[in-house]
Amino acid sequence: KLAKTPQLSVQFFMWAGQQIGYSHTTSVYDTLLGILGCDKNDRIPEHWLRDIGNDDREVLGKLLNLLVRKCCLNGMWNLALEELGRLKDFGYKPSSSTYNALVRVFLEANRVDTARLLHREMLNAGFKLNVSVLDRFVYALCKDGKWR
Numbered sequence: 075k076l077a078k079t080p081q082l083s084v085q086f087f088m089w090a091g092q093q094i095g096y097s098h099t100t101s102v103y104d105t106l107l108g109i110l111g112c113d114k115n116d117r118i119p120e121h122w123l124r125d126i127g128n129d130d131r132e133v134l135g136k137l138l139n140l141l142v143r144k145c146c147l148n149g150m151w152n153l154a155l156e157e158l159g160r161l162k163d164f165g166y167k168p169s170s171s172t173y174n175a176l177v178r179v180f181l182e183a184n185r186v187d188t189a190r191l192l193h194r195e196m197l198n199a200g201f202k203l204n205v206s207v208l209d210r211f212v213y214a215l216c217k218d219g220k221w222r
Contacts, residue, residue, distance in 0.1 A: 080109055080110055080111075080122065083106065083109045083110075084106070084110075084122060084125060084126060087102070087106050087126075088126065088129045088130060088133070091130060091133055092130075098133070098136075100140065103136060103137055103140045104140065104144070106137070107137070107140065107141055107144060110122055117153075117156070117157070117160075118141065123137075123138070123160075123164065127164060134164065134166070135161075135164075135166040138157070138160065138161040138164060138166055139161065139166070139168060139169045139171070139172045141157050141161075142154050142157045142158050142161060142168065142172050142175065142176065143171060143172055143175040145157055145179075146175035146176055146178065146179035147175065147179075149179060149182065149183075150179075151179045151180055151182075151183045151185065151188075154175075154176060154179055155176075155188075158172075158176065167199060168196075168199070170196075170201040170202075173192060173193075173195070173196040173199070173201050173203075174196075174203060174204050174207045176189075176192050177189045177192050177193055177196065177203060177207050177211060178206075178207045178210060180192060181207075181210045181211060181214050182210075184214075186214045186215065186218050186220070189211065189214065190215075190220075193211065
């Protein structure tokens, strides 16, 4: 029943997160994203994000980072970039995992220049590529003749 009523789902999600001894898992965040329409390639309505942010800024930051990573996982690099902009507009910074997912999806889309920009931003934020993404990054740079 909650899945058919996004407002109740958000309220329950926020209430549950405030209970002593409980913290949301990644799968719970993922389920909430699905309820809010993320599974249908739709953007989550701004008012849901504002409601969540008004209740708990930390939760919103985690949710937005997961949303960007989910777009990357589904190969939707254009939507991932839009959601990255929204994450920043809300005043959050991408996590290391989010940056790695972004660089990977842009490499897979043969958008090496965008991957390089994201990598530079990632380094400036104090993060490093994980081994598998670093391997893909070096390969892509070599393939494009940008690393010798």
